[in-house]
Amino acid sequence: MSTAERDDGTTGRDGAVPPSRIALGCAGIGNLYRPVGDEAALAAVDAAWEAGVRAFDTAPHYGLGLSERRLGEALRTRSRQEYTVSTKVGRLLEPVPGGGDGDDLANGFAVPATHRRVWDFSAEGVRKSLAASLDRLGLDRVDTVLLHDPDDHAEQALREAYPALERLRAEGVVGSIGIGMNQSALPARFLRETDIDVVLLAGRYTLLDQDGLDELLPEAAARGRTVVVGGVFNSGLLTSPEAGATYDYAPAPDSLLDRARRLASVTEAHGVPLRAAALRFPFGHPAVDRVLSGARSAEEVRDTVELLRLPLPDALWDDLRARGLLAPGVPVPTASPAGKRP
Secondary structure (H helix, E strand, C coil), rough: CCCHCCCCCCCHHHCCCHHEEEEECCHHHEEECCCCCCCHHHHHHHHHHHHCEEEEEECCCCCHHHHEEEEEECCCCCCCCCCCCEEEEEEEEEEEEHCCCCCCCCCCEEEEEEEEECCCCCCHHHHHHHHHHHHHHHEEEEEEEEEECCCCHHHHHHHHHHHHHHHHHHCCCEEEEEEEEECCHHHHHHHHHHHCCCHHHHHHHHHHHHHHHHCHHHHHHHCCEEEEEECCCCCHHHCCCCHHHHHHHHEHHHHHHHHHHHHHHHHHHHHCCHHHHHHHHHHHHCEEEEEECCCCHHHHHHHHHHHHHHHHHHHHHHHHHHHCCCCCCCCCCCCCCHHHHH
16 A cells, blocks of 8 residues: 555644554564463454554564464454455475474574474565465465565565565455565665565664665655554663663663663653654654554553554654754654544
8 A cells, every 4th residue: 555545644633643553563472582372362463453453464484373373363253354464475484304392482482493494585485485374374365465584685585586476466366565674775775676565664763763764765755655664662672771671682782772761751751651652753754654563462452552542742752853862854743733633
């Protein structure tokens, strides 16, 4: 979906954001870092649905297929016309002979290591990966397919995987195609050199890191392409900027920890939790269609929805700029005039 096709505004009165502008990231229900029971995983998806969330993002990588299986089960009784699902290609899951030993925590997931991931951005790999995903999801189609982290496979992804996705889109097997990464340079290249529809940009357009603003976001806006922003909390630092907090899945450097604390002091002076400001910040850019927010429980989903409803005064962003915590040219969400809430 291009930015021109959105059916609601960026923000409502006092900067509130409707839940329809959030996509549920499903790595958590794939046992990211710690186990999540089947009932808790189902409850998380149910809570998102009840709140009005209708976009769901998953991948084979998440729990060696567990996320896709759980998401498919949670959506099985829902009308297929009422929701969208995105999944990813680039990692094939191959069974480990004998069922494997130990767990998959080295890759971040608390699941048995029954399979191994094999990088494959060939055309055949794309089709094989998507077929396996559809089987796990219990669907005959997905709405969006993303090339997943082709950092070290850029040329193959461009020459082989992308044309395969383009054919699948032309055949109607998928609705839209794109790329999902934790960097902005390669997705910007894909915007320039291909006809992708969407970029999932993780961690590179946040209160702490606006790298995506240099090239990717202006390119997407100029071409009418959609950007979904993930990793808005920078893997935890913008959730709780305390000693031991992580940034990009590693211990946060002291300089970033100090900056996050200064951000928190400003937002809290305006009565706004840092998490709320971090979640809402990306909506200031016109190319951003949705923010991807992960959850592993119904409580976490409800917390996200509450953060969306909190009023954010324009003065908060002005104060961040005045203190040198946001550059003057960085766009921010602003409240719509009274009565114009989407």
